[in-house]
Amino acid sequence: MNIRTIIILLMLVMITACATSPTGRSQLIFMPDDEVDAMGLQAFDNLKSEKLINRNVQENAFVQCIADAITREVGGNWEVVVFEDETLNAFALPGNKIGVHTGMVDMVDNQDQLASVIGHEVGHVLARHSNERMSQKLGAQVGVSLIAAVAAPQTALGQTAVSLLGVGAQYGVIMPFSRLHESEADDIGVELMAKAGFDPRESITLWQKMAQASQGAQPIEFLSTHPSHGTRIEDLQVLMPEAMALMQQAHAAGKNPRCVK
Template identity: 45%
Template structure:
């Protein structure tokens, strides 16, 4: 009986939260997906600038002083930004104050773009990206996260999920039921909310950034086919590790590669209209 009540409560809250998640105040111009956003672009840009200042002031994160590392990153960033200013996100891209920092950390294969256009690339991504086209796939992906306001949407979903849990918790507390049952129900609701609402949206964000990102990279003159090679190398690097896709915030590598191949004809059609950028090797690959 108790188990049935837990399952029923979990199902109700998951359906309720899922219903809220489809209500949006903005529509993605590329995918048509509705987005619920509870912050303004100005607020997001301010938060992005603050986070970027924290990154730059962190003594553990040392900016590269090597022109051989800095110049290719700035070159790719400039092309991606120009493509963004021609894209369906042109208005927002024009508002952003774009800036990029290269962080000297050969052990970290990472890059990010914050709301407002503040970007960072870790030198550890060079061996994985291999070429400037590979780096364009990475940076295009990250820039889309910022332009599509994925971070703000994620925060909005989190706020709604917390509200749902508070309502459920109050209902359980007032029901006069078994306290242990209430705790078990809340635990189930917490997991249900995480899996049912938050993580799937994060996977949608990643797929959306992959899709629009290769379109931006192609429009910037970079061969979008390099994105497939990039994720094949990522797959080799991870050696099949990580959580199951259902409980992961990112699509599995195989899923990602399949999706990129599906979108490739559209990206190639854009690429063929641009002057191709030479596939220059990045510093760690070219040898120093």
């Protein structure tokens, strides 16, 4: 295959791979969504088999109640698992999977704060950030090979696959979302939680608490690549008028979550 043919093929891929995120941002996405979903499902199964799952009825009911209210706004069947892990972390994977660490459950004061975390993570999935990152960093041929590799997360290629999904730190490999992705997930997450009837103002309180917690000697995995605390809080404050209006509309429609910790 000559250079000209390769260039033409690459141009065709670029043209056909154009997509638009929920916030209206142009994206380059060429990995098939069903294949990325399959990778998310396999990665989640791996986590469930390797990490201790929390069986506390009250804690699981609290997390499930919040996740149900958030995901009701986007549709689909979502699996939610609370992992017995003291680190402040949560994640959502392609294929409609949500994981929350007990450390995060213990840290939040109320349903609204955890809703801001879960909404943020679901925002990553809705915006297809995993697919976009794979499309940016990997060629289609390598991407297809990663689908098989994710089933063996301890291999070098398998670790790369898992890290691209956003849970790489579980295996000691971190390939984080970009700050653009994190900010976009914040925007989507605040809108989601407000539409579900949660108080979006608590998202600011949550990030203030996370900022305070991150001042310790141990860095917080969840915050490792996110925008600075000050930038995030300023951005959220800009979103508050619209988010509060959405919450009021949700309450008027009878959406009043009562998830008890």
